[in-house]
Amino acid sequence: MKRLGAAAAMTVSGLFGLFVSSGAQTENGYKLGLLLFVAATLSVFRLMKQHFDGVPDGETFDIWPNDDASGWLMVTALGVAGLVGLFVAATRDPYLYWFGLGLFASCCVLMLAVMARIFDLRDGMASGAMVEGEA
Numbered sequence: 001m002k003r004l005g006a007a008a009a010m011t012v013s014g015l016f017g018l019f020v021s022s023g024a025q026t027e028n029g030y031k032l033g034l035l036l037f038v039a040a041t042l043s044v045f046r047l048m049k050q051h052f053d054g055v056p057d058g059e060t061f062d063i064w065p066n067d068d069a070s071g072w073l074m075v076t077a078l079g080v081a082g083l084v085g086l087f088v089a090a091t092r093d094p095y096l097y098w099f100g101l102g103l104f105a106s107c108c109v110l111m112l113a114v115m116a117r118i119f120d121l122r123d124g125m126a127s128g129a130m131v132e133g134e135a
Contacts, residue, residue: 088100
């Protein structure tokens, strides 16, 4: 079921990319929309491959960090991607403006989720339950 939801989200992202490229006023907006469509299409094909290869559903999206170092590296990468989104939003193309703001907002949300995961790992509650022996 997790794969179906991810495929649906990627399909919506791909359609959004086609919408952006069809109404773009600059060449960069056109290229960005097509790039988003291609990335979404490749992601859906990857999900289909995992389904037909028999990969368990729990191994589909295991992107959360398992230690502090990889978590903070992920936070840094998301911060850089968010700043790139702000620079993209500063262009004159209105579609790039909304794409850049969307990228910035999604990076901020993901950064907060990754930081919550890091602090849960420190507290020993990453799986949602307390570690045995703690009160």
